[in-house]
Amino acid sequence: MSAMSNHLEKKLLDHTLGLASWTMPAETFVALFTADPGETGSLAAEISFTSTGYARQSATTAMGPTNATTGISLNEDVITFGPATVDWGTVTHMAIMDAATGGNVLLYGALTSSRNIQTGDSFQFAASQLSITFA
DSSP states (O other): OOEEOHHHHHHHHHHHTTSSOOOOOSOOEEEEESSOOTTTTOOTTBOOOTTSSOOOEESTTTBOOOOTTTOEEEBSSOEEEOOOSSOOEEEEEEEEESSSSSOOEEEEEEEEEEEEEOTTOOEEEOTTOOEEEOO
C-alpha cells in the first residue's frame, strides 16, 4: 500500500517546505473499507462501528520501523478485527487513520484479495502481511 491521501500530502509538503509545522498523530489505526476511500479520504465505505463488532486496530503498536534499504514498513504483530456481529460485506481496501474514530485517512490501498466478512468471521493481517511504503 502506498497511496497518500490529499490530507497527508498537504501536511507533509507544507512541513517539508517550512510553511507549516505538522505534529505526527499520537497513535495511528488500521481501518477496513468495502470500497476505495480514495485521495479525498472518504469514510463512507468504512465498516460501520455501530453494533457490528468492528473497531479500528492500532497501527502504532503493530507496525515495525521502516527498513532503510527497501523503504517498507511491515506489521510485526498480527492485526485482528472482529469477530463480526453482523455481516460486514466484502472488505476490499484498508487505510491508516489518525484517530480511533472519525479523523483523517493518511495512507490507503487495495487489499491483495478481497474478503466477504459474515457474522462470526474475523479479518486478520498475519505478521508481515501488511506492507506500507511511500512510492
